Amino acid sequence: MAGTTTGPGEAALEAALDRAAAGCLARGAQLTELRRQVLKLVLASPHPVGAYALLDQLRAARPGAAPPTVYRALDFLQEQGLVHRVERLNAFVGCAGPEAHHHCGHGHDHPHQFLICGSCGATAEICDDRVAAAVADAARAAGFFPVRTTVEVEGRCAACAAMTQAAPAAVR
Amino acid sequence: MAGTTTGPGEAALEAALDRAAAGCLARGAQLTELRRQVLKLVLASPHPVGAYALLDQLRAARPGAAPPTVYRALDFLQEQGLVHRVERLNAFVGCAGPEAHHHCGHGHDHPHQFLICGSCGATAEICDDRVAAAVADAARAAGFFPVRTTVEVEGRCAACAAMTQAAPAAVR
DNA sequence: CCCCGGGATGATATGGTGTAACGCCGCAGC
DNA sequence: GCTGCGGCGTTACACCATATCATCCCGGGG
Numbered sequence: 455m456a457g458t459t460t461g462p463g464e465a466a467l468e469a470a471l472d473r474a475a476a477g478c479l480a481r482g483a484q485l486t487e488l489r490r491q492v493l494k495l496v497l498a499s500p501h502p503v504g505a506y507a508l509l510d511q512l513r514a515a516r517p518g519a520a521p522p523t524v525y526r527a528l529d530f531l532q533e534q535g536l537v538h539r540v541e542r543l544n545a546f547v548g549c550a551g552p553e554a555h556h557h558c559g560h561g562h563d564h565p566h567q568f569l570i571c572g573s574c575g576a577t578a579e580i581c582d583d584r585v586a587a588a589v590a591d592a593a594r595a596a597g598f599f600p601v602r603t604t605v606e607v608e609g610r611c612a613a614c615a616a617m618t619q620a621a622p623a624a625v626r
Numbered sequence: 627m628a629g630t631t632t633g634p635g636e637a638a639l640e641a642a643l644d645r646a647a648a649g650c651l652a653r654g655a656q657l658t659e660l661r662r663q664v665l666k667l668v669l670a671s672p673h674p675v676g677a678y679a680l681l682d683q684l685r686a687a688r689p690g691a692a693p694p695t696v697y698r699a700l701d702f703l704q705e706q707g708l709v710h711r712v713e714r715l716n717a718f719v720g721c722a723g724p725e726a727h728h729h730c731g732h733g734h735d736h737p738h739q740f741l742i743c744g745s746c747g748a749t750a751e752i753c754d755d756r757v758a759a760a761v762a763d764a765a766r767a768a769g770f771f772p773v774r775t776t777v778e779v780e781g782r783c784a785a786c787a788a789m790t791q792a793a794p795a796a797v798r
Numbered sequence: 799c800c801c802c803g804g805g806a807t808g809a810t811a812t813g814g815t816g817t818a819a820c821g822c823c824g825c826a827g828c
Numbered sequence: 829g830c831t832g833c834g835g836c837g838t839t840a841c842a843c844c845a846t847a848t849c850a851t852c853c854c855g856g857g858g
């Protein structure tokens with residue numbers, strides 16, 4: 455990788471935004487300039503990002519931006535499956551690859567799970583059908599009709615776990 | 627059930643509180659009067675209840691109560707496995723039956739899942755080992771070391787689903 | 799007896815998160 | 829042109845959570 459660790463390169467980012475815009479159009483929605491700006495900020499962040507952090511960054515381009523500005527954009531992007539909300543963090547992440555999930559046979563409202571490293575804050579999205587099926591089965595067994603499922607696992611990512619082994623004294 | 631729909635009867639409530647107090651003592655902790663009052667309010671609520679709603683009720687008994695009062699009590703109760711936090715709602719529920727879960731072989735930090743009815747707000751806790759196992763497996767397969775897992779399913783409870791069928795016009 | 803340490807609580811202040819409500823503007827369709 | 833609608837600006841507010849310092853109580857040691 456030639457870029458930094460702060461996110462994808464500018465070119466890849468714009469390409470992803472163009473793909474997202476095309477996907478929105480295909481669903482009869484429009485990725486306006488504002489929504490595109492917010493999505494770009496979310497995708498550029500290596501970690502989940504809070505709404506007010508987005509707001510601060512957004513004000514560079516739009517001095518008049520206020521909370522509803524960013525929340526409305528985020529609502530739209532969530533409906534389009536372009537970003538997800540991480541409930542445990544009150545924060546938002548770009549969807550790893552909605553198109554890829556379409557290839558797996560899922561719609562834009564695809565099931566997903568988050569792995570949140572409590573040490574470094576990295577958050578990974580996975581898409582495990584066994585988990586989704588187990589949750590849906592358990593819900594239905596209780597007479598419940600599931601609509602949307604949140605699965606968030608807090609723990610240690612491989613890198614942080616390795617560091618913990620190398621210097622256990624720093625953690626205990 | 628002979629009681630109302632607003633929660634368990636007073637006698638059953640006090641019995642549960644006594645059991646909780648005994649459990650705390652066994653773990654070397656103390657269910658003080660304040661904590662007992664907060665736990666009673668949580669258990670008496672048929673739905674997840676926000677911290678500030680608890681605070682309002684608590685002020686009937688403790689006029690000087692402030693946010694930290696109730697949050698500290700809630701932190702303690704969560705550590706003891708007597709209440710859970712529902713992330714999607716920023717609210718708290720009493721644990722269905724920590725003792726029952728102990729019988730199932732789980733500690734007081736037992737895995738659990740929530741079924742949240744988006745129509746009536748009812749929230750049920752289930753404890754499905756297949757779900758917990760599937761999530762843990764998926765996380766480990768990604769090189770992740772899980773510590774705590776949140777599973778929350780939003781949908782329709784059986785009662786609300788039946789009502790929706792009976793009067794679909796009211797929903798569309 | 800006094801002091802001291804720790805846990806629990808009281809009290810104040812502040813920061814972070816999310817939404818309601820109203821109005822304006824631009825555009826498509828009649 | 830009027831109207832309806834979606835997107836956005838703007839103000840104000842409600843709700844959620846924590847930091848910080850002070851106080852009280854109680855049991856142990858000197």
